[in-house]
Amino acid sequence: MTFKEKVKQVVDEALQEKPSIFLIDLTITDSFKVIVGIDGDNGVVLQDCIDVSRAVEGNLDREEQDFSLEVASVGVGSPLKLVRQYKKNIGRTLIVKTNNENIEAELVEANDLFIILSWKAREAKKVGKGKETVQKELQIPYTDIKEAVVTVTF
Numbered sequence: 012m013t014f015k016e017k018v019k020q021v022v023d024e025a026l027q028e029k030p031s032i033f034l035i036d037l038t039i040t041d042s043f044k045v046i047v048g049i050d051g052d053n054g055v056v057l058q059d060c061i062d063v064s065r066a067v068e069g070n071l072d073r074e075e076q077d078f079s080l081e082v083a084s085v086g087v088g089s090p091l092k093l094v095r096q097y098k099k100n101i102g103r104t105l106i107v108k109t110n111n112e113n114i115e116a117e118l119v120e121a122n123d124l125f126i127i128l129s130w131k132a133r134e135a136k137k138v139g140k141g142k143e144t145v146q147k148e149l150q151i152p153y154t155d156i157k158e159a160v161v162t163v164t165f
Contacts, residue, residue: 015039018039018045018071019037021070021071022034022037026049028066031052031053032050033051033052033093033095034049035049043077044079044080045081046081046083047083048085048089049063049082049084050093051084055084059084060082060084087163090159091159091161094123094153098121101119101120101121102117102118104162104164105160106159107159108156108157108158109151109155109156114128114130115130115162116129116130117130124152124153125153126153129146129148130146131146132145
């Protein structure tokens with residue numbers, strides 16, 4: 012078993028003990044720096060990072076392979092990568108980039124195939140002059156999403 016395979020197995024075992032926490036990213040550099048990015052259905056607290064770090068440290072042998080370890084939660088500005096992340100962010104505002112456009116809208120639904128965004132837009136009236144505010148909704152398959160980021164509004 013390669014070092015990367017062993018690290019992946021150890022991280023997976025550590026996360027099984029915390030079902031609400033899930034792996035977003037696992038990177039191992041050429042200098043054997045292990046970077047673990049995690050997220051949670053209810054967010055991630057410092058203790059979650061400590062627990063995963065201790066589980067990894069305790070199950071890898073530095074005599075076999077010297078390494079450094081960094082366990083962190085993904086940041087607010089990090090792109091969403093998993094369907095599970097979309098589902099936990101229903102009701103929040105996202106900036107979604109597709110091939111054709113960038114849309115800033117509220118995430119109103121997320122299932123295993125697509126997301127639905129909703130927003131208000133000003134459009135020309137169908138009859139007469141001027142503009143009116145209309146409610147827009149768009150269904151976007153995950154395959155069409157280049158990047159999606161949660162926006163924080165104050």
